[in-house]
Amino acid sequence: METFLGPEAMRAWSESRRAEGKRVGFVPTMGYLHEGHTSLVRIARKMGCHAVAASIFVNPTQFGPGEDYERYPRNEERDLAMLSAEGVAAVFIPGVKEMYPEGHQTHVEVTGVSQGLCGAIRPGHFRGVATVVAKLLLIARPHVAVFGEKDYQQLAVIRAMARDLDMDVEIAGAPIVREPDGLAMSSRNKYLEGEDRKAALCLYKGLCAARDLYAAGVRVPEKLVNVARARIAAEPRAKLEYVEARDPETLSPSLPASGRMTILLAARVGPARLIDNITLEGKAA
Numbered sequence: 001m002e003t004f005l006g007p008e009a010m011r012a013w014s015e016s017r018r019a020e021g022k023r024v025g026f027v028p029t030m031g032y033l034h035e036g037h038t039s040l041v042r043i044a045r046k047m048g049c050h051a052v053a054a055s056i057f058v059n060p061t062q063f064g065p066g067e068d069y070e071r072y073p074r075n076e077e078r079d080l081a082m083l084s085a086e087g088v089a090a091v092f093i094p095g096v097k098e099m100y101p102e103g104h105q106t107h108v109e110v111t112g113v114s115q116g117l118c119g120a121i122r123p124g125h126f127r128g129v130a131t132v133v134a135k136l137l138l139i140a141r142p143h144v145a146v147f148g149e150k151d152y153q154q155l156a157v158i159r160a161m162a163r164d165l166d167m168d169v170e171i172a173g174a175p176i177v178r179e180p181d182g183l184a185m186s187s188r189n190k191y192l193e194g195e196d197r198k199a200a201l202c203l204y205k206g207l208c209a210a211r212d213l214y215a216a217g218v219r220v221p222e223k224l225v226n227v228a229r230a231r232i233a234a235e236p237r238a239k240l241e242y243v244e245a246r247d248p249e250t251l252s253p254s255l256p257a258s259g260r261m262t263i264l265l266a267a268r269v270g271p272a273r274l275i276d277n278i279t280l281e282g283k284a285a
Helices: 007-019 035-046 076-085 125-140 152-164 187-191 194-199 201-215 221-233
Strands: 002-004 024-029 051-056 090-092 144-148 170-174 238-246 261-269 272-280
Touching (some): 002 007, 007 024, 007 051, 024 125, 035 076, 035 144, 051 125, 125 152, 201 221, 201 238, 201 272, 221 261
Parallel strands (some): 024 051, 051 090
Antiparallel strands (some): 238 261, 261 272
């Protein structure tokens, strides 16, 4: 497995693989990897990628004032070992100066799908995400880039950006990977200890309550949202930020006639800000 610190070396690696006729996959990460990340590598390979690259970069521009940029968990040695074990061929590990050299003044902003939800809670977050992902895709030059569906709004933002800017890359979404008890895997789960870890399960329990009501034939978004909200509100350690039903494709509050919808939520449990979602679809009972 090769590692690259500079954009030129990473781009040269990708271009050489392309010249050999290989399909290049790419998995951007902020490090502190878990099974959710490694599943993205396997999905890229299943999509026919002969060579899969990854990046490790904690992007400062997507963190707001008072957020956890400085304390965001990091363990580069462990991350590299995990990527190597998955057969990743190359890893791009730039520093902030490599990604944002002196004089950097260009940003990418996606409107529409970035509005509301986490976009309302974290102003500027998705501008930082879109900017860094655009740069990473231009550097890594993949045929396919894989992102997790846990960050559902982020995935929608990246898909819109790639489409609107005519980027020659397929953006693939990967299913949420959960702990055995249902908690969505996240690097920020490291912040959860003791009772906070137990309390964090209320997010998944809320989604399951909405899922069960939907399976029973309920299609009224407010009822599904309310049952999820009530389950989370019953946990005193959880501070709910939002629970909303959105169109799975556009993230519009106006839902399709099919009744298909995605319930998205965010809450703080102890020192951790956690997000989760579930897409509901199927015939009424």
